[in-house]
Amino acid sequence: MGKLKQAGLLCAGLVGGVLISLQFSAIADKETRAGLPVEELRTFAEVFNAIKQGYVEPVDDKKLITHAISGMLSNLDPHSSYLDADAFKDLQVGTQGEFGGIGIEVGMEDGLVKVVSPIEDTPADRAGVKPGDLIFKIDDTLVKGLTLNEAVKRMRGKPKSPIRLSIIRKGEAKPLEITLMREVIKVQSVKSKLLEGGYGYLRITSFQENTGAAVVKHLNDLFKPGPLRGLVLDLRNDPGGLLNSAVGVAAAFLPPDTLVTSTDGRTADAKHRFSVSPADYLRGSRDDYIKTLxxxxxxxxxxxxxxGGSASASEIVAGALQDHKRALVLGTTTFGKGSVQTVLPLPGNTAIKLTTARYFTPSGRSIQAKGIAPDIVVEDNANGNSTQRLREANLEHHLDASKDPAAPAKETSTKPSTSKAPVKPKGSTPKEDADESVELPSRELASPKDYQLTQALNLLKGMQIMQTIR
Incomplete structure (x- = not known):
């Protein structure tokens, strides 16, 4: 592996990327609206008028209002934002697992587009775009001065149309130019593999509308040859997705009516307990896929x-399985996004994405700016090195974990653990510089070169031995 590259889950822009935890809602009732601040609005009107009269070039009224709304939201926290018609449409389409573009999730850093993660088996992934890359030019347009949505629009386009990205990459002396071809991105959010020795491997890359049902289908395929000796659920680099899908995935491994997560916010709608119940993981009148589990x-x-790339919905699932002692969590501390965003539609097919609640694990732990600490710390490779990542706590305007409200009532699982009590052996601290000789991770699903997966399988084998001894 080359020098450690910083990558983070910044306020996500979607270019065929993946979604953070979302709920869709109508605008709040008028009773909940506070009185308007007359003096501040008068100041706003004066600034608006000054721009209209004195700015060096004419500015469209709609553009000014849109920028004002965008700035108002983006300064709240990293995950609240204004969605224009295109961005709102992309968000809605994105929950179905089909995207248009080049297949990267991006954020903004110092006025440049920062690659959070390329999506597996997409044009960006195949062209060698890497987490942490800074895009400073799209075709012949400089990114500096563009908003994230404007940059995202320029990276969209018709399938089979070319796009040229100019990239700054840490460790490279000169900027890189990568030319790739746009295509319709269809993301397969769940993958699985039956491993040697009767062990199963299940990977979730994002939490989309049909992810819960896909997990059940893959589990049926894995169990078809016979009972499994153990299962590895891989949530690494999964930046999240739909909240109900996270509950659905947890429902595949926990008993009925078990608490998965709870949310708490200022409004009554923001206070909710999500359990292993069809009402909490199904949308509409769809068939209950858990019945075929x-x-x-x-x-x-x-x-x-x-x-560190496991965020939001991933943390909900990992935290629920950990709290109920249904599984051991292995790896490194997760991203720490413990907030829920509600999408509020507006006139003109636009919307705002507003942070409305914090979520908690079943035992009442807040994940905001903290993350899920693994039961067993295992770095990326045998040398004790892990990719350095920005986390929620590093993001400007992130919600302060110290201001979390009192956690909702705790729930303690009475379900016996399937393994010994969690242990926490010391793990090496991530280093600033990685050994240049370390090999890049293989793209092969469940690769034998995957160090963390190997350790997970060794742990499962050890659990089998302990059960045999008993």
Missing amino acids: PPEARKVPMVVLVN
Whole structure:
């Protein structure tokens, strides 16, 4: 692996990327609206008028208002934002797992577009775009001065149309130019593989509308040849997605009516307990996919893999399985995004994405700016090195964890653990510079060169031995 590259889950812009935890809602009732601040609005009107009369070039009224709304939201926290018609449409389409573009999730840093993560098997991934890359030019347009949405629009385009990205990459003396071809991105959010020795591997790359149902389908395929000796659930580099999908995934491994997560905010709608119940993981009148779940899925010994790229919905699942002692969590501390965003539609097919609640694990832990600490710390490779990442706590305007309200009532699981009590051996501290000789991770699903996966399998095998001894 080359020098450690910083990558983070910044306020996500979607270029065929992945979503953060969302709920869709109508605008709040008038009773909940506070009185308007007359003096401040008068100041706003004066500034608006000054721009209209004296700015060096004419500015459209709609553009000024849109920028004002965008600035008002973006300064609240990293995840609240204004969605114009295109961005709102992309968000809605994105929950279905199909995107247009080049296949990267991006944020903004110092006026440049920062790559959070390329999506597996997309044009960006195949062209070698890497987390942490800074895009400073799109075709012949400099990114500096563009908003994130404007940059995202320029990276969109018709399938089979070319795009040229000029990139600054840490460790490279000169900027890189990468030319790739746009295409329709269809993201397969769930993948699985039956490993040697009767162990199963299940990877979730994002939490989309049909992810819960896909997990059940893959579990049926894994159990079809016979019982599994153990299962690895891989949530590494999964930046999240839909909240109900996270509850649905947890429902595949926890008993009915078990608490998965709870949310708490200022409004009554923001206070909710999400359990293993069809009302909490299904949308509309869809069939309950949990009914086709193989019964063994709720009993098989499990290890959950996480890292600094595991965020939001991933943290909900990992935290629920950890709190109920259903699985051991292995890897490095997760991203720490413990907030829920509500999408409020506006006239003109636009919307705002507003942070409305914090979420808590079943035991009442807040994840905001803290993350899920693994039961067993295992770095990316045997040398004790892990990719350095920006986390929620590093983001400007992030919600302060110290201001979390009192956690909702705690729930303690009475379900016996499928393994020994969690242990926390010391893990090496991530270093500033990685060994240049370390090999880049293989793109092969469940690669034998995957150090963390190997350790997860060793743990499952050890659990089998302990059960045999008993």
